[in-house]
Amino acid sequence: MRARWTIVAALSLAAACSDNSQQPTSPTQSIAEDRTELATGPRTHVFYAKGQAGRKPGSADMIWHNGPIMTSVVSQNIFWGTSWANYSGDKITGLDAFMGGYSGSNYAKTSDEYTGTNGTVGNTVTAGSHIIDATAASGGGNTGAILAEVCKVITNPVANGYYSVYTDLPRGNAGYCAWHSHGTCNGVGVQFAFFWKLDGDAGCDPVDNTTGHSQGLAALANVAAHELSEARTDPDVQGGWYDRQGAENGDKCAWTFNVASVTFSNGTRWKVQGEWSNKAFDTGTGYPNRSGQKGCLDGH
Numbered sequence: 034m035r036a037r038w039t040i041v042a043a044l045s046l047a048a049a050c051s052d053n054s055q056q057p058t059s060p061t062q063s064i065a066e067d068r069t070e071l072a073t074g075p076r077t078h079v080f081y082a083k084g085q086a087g088r089k090p091g092s093a094d095m096i097w098h099n100g101p102i103m104t105s106v107v108s109q110n111i112f113w114g115t116s117w118a119n120y121s122g123d124k125i126t127g128l129d130a131f132m133g134g135y136s137g138s139n140y141a142k143t144s145d146e147y148t149g150t151n152g153t154v155g156n157t158v159t160a161g162s163h164i165i166d167a168t169a170a171s172g173g174g175n176t177g178a179i180l181a182e183v184c185k186v187i188t189n190p191v192a193n194g195y196y197s198v199y200t201d202l203p204r205g206n207a208g209y210c211a212w213h214s215h216g217t218c219n220g221v222g223v224q225f226a227f228f229w230k231l232d233g234d235a236g237c238d239p240v241d242n243t244t245g246h247s248q249g250l251a252a253l254a255n256v257a258a259h260e261l262s263e264a265r266t267d268p269d270v271q272g273g274w275y276d277r278q279g280a281e282n283g284d285k286c287a288w289t290f291n292v293a294s295v296t297f298s299n300g301t302r303w304k305v306q307g308e309w310s311n312k313a314f315d316t317g318t319g320y321p322n323r324s325g326q327k328g329c330l331d332g333h
């Protein structure tokens with residue numbers, strides 16, 4: 034979901050960072066603000082929890098908005114929060130494997146039909162070593178604070194960088210599971226994404242009963258697939274691909290699953306939602322989203 038605020042909240046900015054995005058909205062505000070979705074400008078793309086997605090995807094095909102896409106991705110996972118210091122579960126190793134296996138996967142290739150000013154979306158993700166920052170994390174309500182964290186820990190930001198910030202904070206009353214946005218670190222424009230801790234969070238749970246991943250890892254992987262696919266196809270302020278209601282390729286297939294798990298290029302399996310394909314919709318070859326539109330693909 035792309036959302037846009039008319040009332041700009043104050044953001045705290047670190048000196049080395051400039052923030053191009055605005056605060057995620059509450060569900061009520063997002064529905065109102067969706068009416069301005071075609072306006073260009075800074076924005077943050079919120080992935081709503083199950084009960085919060087009040088509006089169904091409307092118009093079918095996505096439209097190009099004259100900006101760039103990501104021809105390739107350099108990724109680093111950032112685990113932010115005090116509890117990561119002594120973490121012994123499967124989320125860190127699992128999300129590293131997820132990113133490594135996303136690269137070149139048939140799942141990633143479902144986003145490859147889209148083009149932008151700089152070329153065609155590519156499915157290569159070069160995953161760097163993860164970073165653990167065991168200082169206290171901040172939540173998703175302030176995009177500037179998340180960008181500041183990215184700029185703090187990523188010492189060599191690159192223009193095709195996509196930096197995922199996995200916090201140890203539960204969602205609480207927030208209506209979204211995650212979001213992606215963009216900003217600038219040391220003069221380099223980067224993509225970044227924010228994730229709540231989704232352990233025991235039914236609103237953000239894909240209900241993966243087959244892969245053996247912990248529930249918390251399975252939930253993060255599903256939203257990570259959504260955010261990364263959206264960043265690749267709609268990364269920048271100038272606008273990539275989204276439909277008339279502002280829905281990006283992840284949004285249009287949110288919370289719909291075609292198969293129990295999808296196998297990635299490194300053999301790992303994940304229960305992940307599909308991603309919208311204009312081609313699949315136009316030819317009736319996708320599986321249906323929540324509105325019954327057959328435009329979702331998962332590459333399985």
Ligand SMILES: [Zn+2]
Pocket residue numbers: 034035078079080259263281283284
């Ligand atoms: Zn989204």
